[in-house]
Structure formats: structure tokens, C-alpha cells
Amino acid sequence: MSVSAAVxxxxxxxxxxxxxxxxxxxxxxxxxxxxxxxxxxTWTRILDASSRVSMRVAEVDGVLAGFAIHHFHDSTWVKTPDCYLEDLFLNAAFRGRGIGRALIDDLIAISKARGWSRLYWHTDRGNETARKLYDTYAPEDGHVRYRLKFG
Incomplete structure (x- = not known):
């Protein structure tokens, strides 16, 4: 399957x-x-037009190959919203075919069209396969995430 086959x-x-x-x-x-x-x-929010949580999917020959769940939010560092790519995943059978790149490029186009300032995401340090793709967009910026869990 070629990248052009991905919708x-x-x-x-x-x-x-x-x-x-x-x-x-x-x-x-x-x-x-x-x-x-x-x-x-999560699924309910994805389908709710009033929710900031959205999902773009990659479909190949009628099969859902992957998804990109994202949302936008205000920032104190810029005047327009940022887009956060929270979850990106491809079925293993579709990896290495440019579909992950197509999903990210799609979010870049959406972000630019809506006037958002930035697109950003996180991944595990050890996720070398994904980082090979991500590093083609921008260098890792040195930020370390801290997370407190409640409830």
C-alpha cells in the first residue's frame, strides 16, 4: 500500500x-x-463537536490504519492557541509507509489554517521508532514532563 492510498x-x-x-x-x-x-x-468527546478533543484517522483500503487525537488550548506564550497532539498510533502492519507523517502533516495544515501558533507532542525517550519520524520535524527540545495524579 502506498501513502497515496491513505485517506x-x-x-x-x-x-x-x-x-x-x-x-x-x-x-x-x-x-x-x-x-x-x-x-x-474519550470516544464521546472525539465525536462531540463542542469538545476540543478531536481525532483524525488514516484509512487505507477501508481499514482504519491509525489515528491522531489532538486538541487546542490557549497559551501564555503566544496570542493564538497551540495544538497538542496527545495520541498518535498506527497499526504495526501500516508502519513505515509514511502514514504517521501524513497524520502529522495533516495536523500541521489544520493548525496553520486555523491560525494556531504551534503543534507539539511528547513521546517516551525509549520510543526510538517514533522519534526517528519526530526528529525530522524538529529537534527534541529538552523539556522533561512532570505529572501529578489525583484521584
Missing amino acids: IRDATAADETAWRNLWGQYLTFYKVDLPDDVTAH
């Missing part, structure tokens, strides 16, 4: 089963176990 589009309600399958693979990759109600809530 990048907004998620629709019909994507739920395929997305849940990919989401499960994504959580397994990161060794995370989320309660079903969190996954259900």
Missing part, C-alpha cells in the same frame, strides 16, 4: 469498533490499563 479524515461514529481495537493496541504499547468508562468518555 486522512475526521473520525465518524462508524469508526468506533476499529478505533477501540487500535486504542487497545496503543494502551498495550504504553503498558497502560484504562477503565472502560475513560475510553468511552
